[in-house]
Amino acid sequence: MDIVFSAATVAYGSRTALQPLDLQLSEQRIGVVGLNGSGKTTMARLINGLVKPTAGTVTVGGLDTVGDEQAARGKTGFIFQNPQHQMILPILAEDIAFGLKNRGLGKVEIAERTEAVLDRFGISHLARRRVHELSGGETQLGAIASVLVTGPELLILDEPTNQLDLKNRALIERTIAGLPEQVLVITHDLDLIEQFDRVLVFHEGRLAADDRPAEAIRAYREIAAC
Numbered sequence: 001m002d003i004v005f006s007a008a009t010v011a012y013g014s015r016t017a018l019q020p021l022d023l024q025l026s027e028q029r030i031g032v033v034g035l036n037g038s039g040k041t042t043m044a045r046l047i048n049g050l051v052k053p054t055a056g057t058v059t060v061g062g063l064d065t066v067g068d069e070q071a072a073r074g075k076t077g078f079i080f081q082n083p084q085h086q087m088i089l090p091i092l093a094e095d096i097a098f099g100l101k102n103r104g105l106g107k108v109e110i111a112e113r114t115e116a117v118l119d120r121f122g123i124s125h126l127a128r129r130r131v132h133e134l135s136g137g138e139t140q141l142g143a144i145a146s147v148l149v150t151g152p153e154l155l156i157l158d159e160p161t162n163q164l165d166l167k168n169r170a171l172i173e174r175t176i177a178g179l180p181e182q183v184l185v186i187t188h189d190l191d192l193i194e195q196f197d198r199v200l201v202f203h204e205g206r207l208a209a210d211d212r213p214a215e216a217i218r219a220y221r222e223i224a225a226c
């Protein structure tokens, strides 16, 4: 799916978080890196319409995130930095089913799709578990299942391996690598994006580098060393 930023700018009050951005993304695996406060999350939130451009436009699959807000939002799933906060119902299977109920699906289809997505991510055994009692890795997988069950074309993950141990980092890395969906990942975990198609480096609200992983990570290291 094409994601197109046309002079997209974001200001919070008098502070500009994202300088005018012109960018077209169509790769399957896109990484976004940069120092804290460099504008990564703001850029990602523009894609699913959680943040509106102060000026310029953003389109996903040809749909404007402001003018075609509802349809555009349906194309993107978003996993936030603390995914436990986006889980609404107490039991994992219920939380997964919730998104389908909201789309007006019937009981049988909801049950089948919930079961299928739990199976897809190898977490069927967690179906009846309380979401707030899941480990970090389990929570991340549960959130991915909850979001992907509704069928978005693009999945955005904001620091998905933050707070995970090495084993769970590897699990989430493998899971992301295996997704057929297009993926955009914001991360400080440079191993995660090593094999990606394209990596964007943000610095002080601007796109500072846009390259293959090795080159982009080199540019990011130079920025971080200043």
Ligand SMILES: Nc1ncnc2c1ncn2[C@@H]1O[C@H](COP(=O)(O)OP(=O)(O)OP(=O)(O)O)[C@@H](O)[C@H]1O
Binding pocket: 012, 015, 016, 017, 034, 035, 036, 037, 038, 039, 040, 041, 042, 043
């Ligand atoms: N809702 C908001 N209101 C005011 N300022 C904000 C808001 N959200 C972000 N900012 C500011 O915009 C700038 C960019 O923030 P953003 O969260 O996009 O950065 P980031 O690169 O994702 O940072 P981090 O790596 O720390 O998550 C920062 O200066 C931040 O303080």
